[in-house]
Amino acid sequence: MEKAAAKAPERRRGEALVRAIHEAALAELAEVGLGQLSMEGIARRASTAKTVLYRRWATPHELLVDAVAQAHPVEVPTPAADDLRADLIAALTVLTDWMRTPAANAVLAIMFERHRYPDLAEALYRDVFDPRGGTFTTTVLRHYAANGGLDPRRLTPITTQIGEAMVFKLSMDLGRFPTADELAAIVDEAILPALGFPPA
Amino acid sequence: MEKAAAKAPERRRGEALVRAIHEAALAELAEVGLGQLSMEGIARRASTAKTVLYRRWATPHELLVDAVAQAHPVEVPTPAADDLRADLIAALTVLTDWMRTPAANAVLAIMFERHRYPDLAEALYRDVFDPRGGTFTTTVLRHYAANGGLDPRRLTPITTQIGEAMVFKLSMDLGRFPTADELAAIVDEAILPALGFPPA
DNA sequence: GAGATAAGCTACGTCACCGTATCCAATTGA
DNA sequence: TCAATTGGATACGGTGACGTAGCTTATCTC
Secondary structure, three states, rough: OOOOOOOOOOOOHHHHHHHHHHHHHHHHHHHHHHHOOOHHHHHHHOOOOOHHHHOOOOHHHHHHHHHHHOOOOOOOOOOOHHHHHHHHHHHHHHHHHHOOOHHHHHHHHHHHHHOOOHHHHHHHHHHHOOOOOOOOOHHHHHHHHHOOOOHHHHHHOHHHHHHHHHHHHHHHHHHOOOOHHHHHHHHHHHHHHOOOOOOO | OOOOOOOOOOOOOOHHHHHHHHHHHHHHHHHHHHHHOOOOHHHHHHOHHHHHHHHHHOHHHHHHHHHHHHHHOOOOOOOOOOOOOHHHHHHHHHHHHHHHHHHHHHHHHHHHOOOHHHHHHHHHHHHHOOOOOOOHHHHHEEEEEEEEOHHHHHHOOOOHHHHHHHHHHHHHHHHHOOOOOHHHHHHHHHHHHHHHHOOO
């Protein structure tokens, strides 16, 4: 034992261990995809034994939902200034920041394959979405509609989704996340016109 | 042999066989997902032997790209009447019709997992997208811009993608394809305002 | 018809993951 | 300090996909 001092045992327990496993699960998902997620893979990545995983979760999917639910919640965009345009850009920036996180990757993967794993999507709604409120641009829009800066009739299931929809679409098409300029263009050319502010 | 007359041998060859395999590949993908696509699975579904597949394709991915490329091309929306709104709705209808096809399912899966299988996405661009032109709403918008029904400056990388982006987003959120009413709402509340026609 | 071509079938050893069992060792807390 | 807890390591038989080989047999072509 006194020989290999480099290898500190430092055995993890309880919450610290669970957190490490959650991280490993999200990282594993990002790398191999939802269809290839396996207990073996997660255990390997977390440097622990399968046994430890099976003592807490019955399936990789169960583990995954747990990991997403425990992940840090999304930063809520707080409409500060009396500047709808700036607040919308800020909200989309929060969105792209979130999309870079492992948890977001998992959420999107689950939503995309929801017809293949309906239980997973259902658990996601139950354990993650429902406990939290709306997100991103919707928060901003509701604020301005309530404070008179915006015609409330312009808030529809369509208009409130334009920002998110465009960010997702651009990300897919370009294979990268939108830049600040592109986010501004989304606000100027798509969202604001739909809210009743015609393009320049 | 004369006993089991029910089992017609009817051995498939050449193109007919290849077409059946292509269909099986797309069906298999739809059911198990890109990460689980396997030669065994495709062969099983096509009721043929693995050997037959390996004689033509080295990997399931190669087979898949071939299948997508050979699939019936997308119907091109032809702007007919002098009615931008109707033509846009028609274009989105073509889009949702396409999204119900197995080939579309494959294209979306490949695009979604492009960072995981970059070669696949690249092959898709090379063998499928590039040979064909733009699609869906872009076709319509270019037509009207060229014929004076629309300010060409309104055609940007953002505005031309709103329709497709919203259809994808709605499909993900709802877990189903948008209805005709929802397509009309996308046109009225998102696309037309962005083109310079303010909402009612 | 007869030979060439290609589809279909079976089998093989290899490998990865499955879910479980067993045992050892580190940490904790009474 | 000692006992309970729990993480960690290893091994197991089972399954399913891998890629290849060999053979039989249906179909096409001359």
